[in-house]
Amino acid sequence: MSDDAAPWLIVGLGNPGAEYAGNRHNIGFMVVDLLADRIRGKFKAHKARAQVVEGRIGPPGPANRRVVLAKPMSFMNLSGGPVTALRDFYKVPVDRIVAVHDELDIDYPTLRLKLGGGDNGHNGLKSMTKAMGAEYHRVRCGIGRPPGRMQVADFVLKDFSSTERKELDWFVDRAADAVECLISEGLERAQSAYNS
DSSP, rough: OTTTTSEEEEEEEOSSSSGGGGGGGGGGHHHHHHHHHHHHOOOEEEETTEEEEEEEEEESSOOEEEEEEESSSGGGGHHHHHHHHHHHHHHHOOOGGEEEEEESSSSSTEEEESSSOOOTOOOHHHHHHHHHOOEEEEEEEOOOOOSOOOOOOHTTTSBHHHHHHHHHHHHHHHHHHHHHHHHHOHHHHHHHHOOO
């Protein structure tokens, strides 16, 4: 059971560095950047090898939640180290951790929320699950499968196409809304509102 005093840890998965900023693999970073803008927070370096913003999300009253927004500054396949260090530093129960990430097996621009489960070959999730078990929440941002014979690794490290970019702001905005709903109103409510 979660300790009510503990914050929620919202982790956007991505790769650090300007050359990766617009990649499909970095949609998690895009979503936590928007959440930070919404709470007027500025990311600061944390000793856990991550950039963090602390603040509150949700309407005034009991649904208002303390949050730590985080972007691991390791590469994607090493995300588990910084996330575990942040979990320990902020004393966050695993069921209050939310990973926001790209998902190949869901069409663009579709969202799915869930608690626990496998990693579907996603290296960021694989690293997190190895470090602390699988019972954290996921906000899965569908990017679809690579076209033709393009390798998955090439596809996820490419920027969104010009056609996809027309819907990207809307998609990132919707994913940020889904995170807020998840932590303020719970998983079932967020799933019924945002799973498509």
